[in-house]
Structures are given as C-alpha cells and as structure tokens.
Amino acid sequence: MNEAPPRQLLVSPIKNGTVIDHITAGEALNVLKILGITGTTSERLSIATNVVSRDMRRKDIVKIENRELMTEEVDRIALIAPRATINIIREYRVVEKKGVEIPSVLIGVVRCPNPGCISNTDEPIESRFEVVEKGLRCYYCDNLITRDIARHII
Amino acid sequence: MYHIISILDFSREQIDALLEKARKIDKHIEIERSLEGKQVALLFFEPSTRTRMSFASAVSRLGGTTICVDSVEGSSIIKGETLADTVRVVSGYVDAIVLRHPKEGAARLASEFATVPVINAGDGAGQHPSQTLLDLYTIRQSMPLEGINVGLIGDLRYGRTAHSLAQALSHYHVNLFTIAPNGLELPETIQLELRDMGTDICECAEVQDVIRDLDVLYVTRLQRERFPDSATYVNVQQSYKVTPQLLSGVKDHLIVLHPLPRAGEIDPAVDSLPYARYFEQARNGIPVRMAMLREVMQ
Ligand SMILES: Nc1ncnc2c1ncn2[C@@H]1O[C@H](COP(=O)(O)OP(=O)(O)OP(=O)(O)O)[C@@H](O)[C@H]1O
Ligand SMILES: [Mg+2]
Ligand SMILES: [Zn+2]
Numbered sequence: 001m002n003e004a005p006p007r008q009l010l011v012s013p014i015k016n017g018t019v020i021d022h023i024t025a026g027e028a029l030n031v032l033k034i035l036g037i038t039g040t041t042s043e044r045l046s047i048a049t050n051v052v053s054r055d056m057r058r059k060d061i062v063k064i065e066n067r068e069l070m071t072e073e074v075d076r077i078a079l080i081a082p083r084a085t086i087n088i089i090r091e092y093r094v095v096e097k098k099g100v101e102i103p104s105v106l107i108g109v110v111r112c113p114n115p116g117c118i119s120n121t122d123e124p125i126e127s128r129f130e131v132v133e134k135g136l137r138c139y140y141c142d143n144l145i146t147r148d149i150a151r152h153i154i
Numbered sequence: 155m156y157h158i159i160s161i162l163d164f165s166r167e168q169i170d171a172l173l174e175k176a177r178k179i180d181k182h183i184e185i186e187r188s189l190e191g192k193q194v195a196l197l198f199f200e201p202s203t204r205t206r207m208s209f210a211s212a213v214s215r216l217g218g219t220t221i222c223v224d225s226v227e228g229s230s231i232i233k234g235e236t237l238a239d240t241v242r243v244v245s246g247y248v249d250a251i252v253l254r255h256p257k258e259g260a261a262r263l264a265s266e267f268a269t270v271p272v273i274n275a276g277d278g279a280g281q282h283p284s285q286t287l288l289d290l291y292t293i294r295q296s297m298p299l300e301g302i303n304v305g306l307i308g309d310l311r312y313g314r315t316a317h318s319l320a321q322a323l324s325h326y327h328v329n330l331f332t333i334a335p336n337g338l339e340l341p342e343t344i345q346l347e348l349r350d351m352g353t354d355i356c357e358c359a360e361v362q363d364v365i366r367d368l369d370v371l372y373v374t375r376l377q378r379e380r381f382p383d384s385a386t387y388v389n390v391q392q393s394y395k396v397t398p399q400l401l402s403g404v405k406d407h408l409i410v411l412h413p414l415p416r417a418g419e420i421d422p423a424v425d426s427l428p429y430a431r432y433f434e435q436a437r438n439g440i441p442v443r444m445a446m447l448r449e450v451m452q
Contacts, residue, residue, distance in 0.1 A: 116257060116279060118237070118255075118257040118277075119263075121257060123237055123238050123263055124236060124238050134343070138259065139262065141280055142160070142162065142280065142281070
C-alpha cells in the first residue's frame with residue numbers, strides 16, 4: 001500500500017502576500033503577464049508549474065510576497081485560468097480565499113488583432129472588449145477573438 | 155444622445171420603425187423639415203462621392219445645410235490631430251456629424267467624444283449602416299422581409315455589405331443561400347452567429363442550382379486584388395456573372411440588388427429586366443438617410 005507523503009508546501013512559505021492556486025497548467029507566466037508582473041517589477045515571486053494536484057491533475061501556482069491582489073486585477077486572469085483561486089496570506093495563514101469571475105468588459109487588457117482597428121492607432125482610448133459566449137468582441141471594430149486569447153494580451 | 159454607428163445596435167423594431175419612417179418621407183406622407191436651421195458636418199476622411207452626395211442631398215431636403223470636409227482638405231485641416239480631438243472641435247461648429255473614415259471602429263470612437271449625434275457613413279471595412287438600411291428598404295418595397303429566400307453572391311469574405319445585410323436579415327428568419335468563389339466564402343464566425351440567431355444558411359456551389367428558389371439575389375463586387383492573377387479573376391468573374399440567361403425561369407417577383415459601383419458582375423442586359431433594382435436601391439439612399447438624420451436629430 002502506498003502511503004500518502006506528508007502534506008508539504010512545494011515552495012517556501014510566505015508571511016504576507018497572495019497565492020494564486022489552481023492555475024490552468026502552463027498558464028502561470030501568462031497570468032503574471034496579465035497582472036502586469038514582469039521581470040522588471042520588484043515583487044518577490046515563486047512560481048511552480050505543472051505540479052500534481054488532487055483535483056486538477058496538473059496545475060500552476062504563483063506566490064507573490066507582500067502584495068495583496070485586488071478583485072478587479074485578479075478577475076482578468078479568469079480568461080485563461082477560470083479555476084484559479086486567490087488566497088490572501090497574512091502571518092503565514094490563508095485569511096481570504098476567492099475564485100475568479102470573468103468580467104463582462106475588458107479594458108486595456110487585450111490588443112485587437114485587427115490592424116485596421118481604430119484602437120490600434122494613437123487615439124486617446126484603451127482597447128475595450130466585451131466578453132461574449134464565443135470569446136471577446138472588440139467594442140470598436142466588432143472583431144471576435146475566439147482562441148489564443150493570451151497571445152493578444154497587451 | 156442618439157448615434158447611428160452599427161446595424162448590430164438595431165433591434166428588429168428599430169429597423170422596422172426607421173424603414174417605415176423612410177417610406178412615409180419617400181411617399182410624401184410626412185413632410186420632414188426637421189433640419190431647418192441646423193448644420194451637419196460631412197467629415198469624409200476617405201473618398202466616397204456617392205455616399206457623401208446622398209447625405210448632402212438628404213440634409214438639404216430636410217431643410218438643413220452642410221459643411222463638407224473631404225479627404226484632401228481633411229488631411230491638412232486635421233493633420234497630426236487625433237480623430238477624438240477633431241470630433242470634439244467639430245462638435246462645437248455643427249448640430250450633427252456624418253463620418254466616413256478608413257479605420258474600423260472610427261465612428262464608435264467619434265461617438266464617445268462628440269457632443270452632437272454621429273452617423274457612421276462607413277468605417278473602413280467595418281460598418282456602413284445606411285447601406286444596410288437602404289438594402290433592407292429596397293427589399294421591403296417589393297416584399298415583406300419575414301422568411302424570404304436571399305441569395306448572396308460574390309466576395310462574401312471581405313464584402314462587408316453582405317455581412318451586415320445578412321446580420322440585419324437574421325431578425326426576419328430568412329433563408330440564406332451563399333454562392334462564393336473558393337477562399338471568399340462567408341467567414342465561419344459570421345456563419346455561426348447567423349445560425350445562432352435562427353438563420354438557415356445553405357452554401358451552394360452554383361447559382362444556377364438555387365436561382366429559381368430565390369426572392370432576392372444580392373450581388374457584391376469581386377475585387378481584382380483578391381485574386382492571385384488576372385486570369386483567375388476573369389475566370390471567376392465570368393462564372394459569377396448575372397446574365398439574362400441565368401435569370402430565365404426565376405420567380406416573377408425576384409429582385410436583383412447590388413451596392414454599386416459594379417465591375418462587370420451584372421451584365422448590362424439585365425438592367426432592362428423587371429428584376430433589376432440596383433438603381434432604385436441607390437436612389438433609396440435618399441429617403442433612408444433622411445429618416446436616419448431625422449432620427450438622430452429629434
Ligand atoms: N504561508 C503560505 N505560504 C505559501 N503558500 C501558502 C501558504 N499558506 C498556504 N499556501 C498555499 O496556498 C494554497 C491554499 O492554501 P490552503 O491551506 O487553503 O490549501 P487547500 O485547503 O488545498 O485549498 P484549496 O481548497 O483552495 O485547494 C495552497 O496551494 C497552499 O500551498
Ligand atoms: Mg488544494
Ligand atoms: Zn478592434
């Protein structure tokens with residue numbers, strides 16, 4: 001009989017910050033991109049990809065120290081990681097846990113792939129997409145993005 | 155404030171109301187002078203003589219005056235300025251703006267910054283609601299829109315007039331028959347949307363196969379630049395040409411429409427047949443644009 005290994009944290013615990021758990025396997029870096037966290041920002045990050053999870057087979061996890069993400073910023077990741085859970089950590093403890101919800105409108109998140117679209121010019125506007133059943137629809141040119149949404153993230 | 159940007163913003167009831175208004179104006183049942191003392195800017199960042207002339211005519215028939223800025227002048231007046239700024243400035247001069255622009259979504263953007271109503275007179279390969287409304291108006295002159303059989307022939311991939319017409323017709327449970335050369339078929343996403351809205355779509359190889367079932371044949375322009383070489387273009391053009399022979403044995407009330415200008419898709423010998431309605435269709439641009447202007451100005 002296999003004995004389950006003792007439950008342990010894959011990466012070292014953080015005192016305060018945010019853990020984004022249950023990210024669709026392989027999407028951790030895109031999640032960071034959507035959150036605007038890049039190599040040049042100062043947050044201390046740990047990323048685990050393709051880890052085995054009890055309920056999802058494989059998943060990615062991102063831990064961000066000393067930053068508590070807000071609902072509006074986090075909902076944008078629902079596009080590529082609909083099952084993600086956001087855990088707010090204080091004093092090593094999970095004090096808040098929430099899922100992500102796909103927002104109905106995305107402003108400034110995705111670039112319109114239509115080169116003829118007015119949102120790709122120097123007009124004083126941000127890109128704007130309506131989230132519809134089949135994907136994302138550009139508010140300006142009606143272009144529909146149905147797949148590979150991550151590729152269009154600004 | 156009310157703008158007219160895209161046919162997709164219209165409900166069936168709104169389309170019906172606008173077409174009915176156009177009919178009353180057309181038949182002189184209602185005398186409209188709703189633009190008396192008003193001025194409309196025709197901002198044309200892209201040449202389009204017909205659309206511009208017919209809007210100008212519509213404004214003056216409603217008692218209003220126009221200021222026109224065409225692409226040549228426009229490029230110097232508006233040099234280096236964003237459309238957003240132009241529209242804010244021009245809003246201070248006039249009571250409404252009719253905008254033609256090469257970028258898709260330009261009219262939507264203009265409506266966000268304008269302080270007067272904006273009518274989209276075509277934004278690049280995007281929406282051109284007055285064209286769609288006059289297409290619908292022309293069909294409705296001959297028959298009720300509900301449940302009719304409509305053939306769309308030509309470049310259905312890039313031909314946005316056909317897309318918009320199909321989308322508008324989806325309110326009326328029509329049956330669509332699409333006839334397009336290889337590679338120029340109606341895009342998948344549009345087909346899905348139309349089917350979702352309850353439109354039956356039948357892709358047909360040959361127009362001959364369906365012509366006798368049609369109530370409307372909507373012909374679109376085949377553009378030379380969509381084809382790899384002249385020979386292919388000429389070939390396709392010949393096999394998609396609407397001729398008197400093609401029209402033998404069709405329903406008596408069939409109407410043939412084309413947004414014009416045509417480039418050989420319709421044999422001039424068709425012009426004198428009772429089915430030809432494309433010049434009537436062009437003329438209908440006046441009452442339809444009058445109804446649109448009145449709608450945004452009230
Ligand atoms: N102090 C901490 N530092 C780093 N990661 C933490 C810390 N506390 C919890 N985590 C991680 O946050 C996630 C949520 O923790 P929790 O204890 O709620 O686990 P769980 O019961 O498996 O939650 P769930 O039901 O959402 O899967 C887990 O991935 C866990 O490893
Ligand atoms: Mg867990
Ligand atoms: Zn767009």
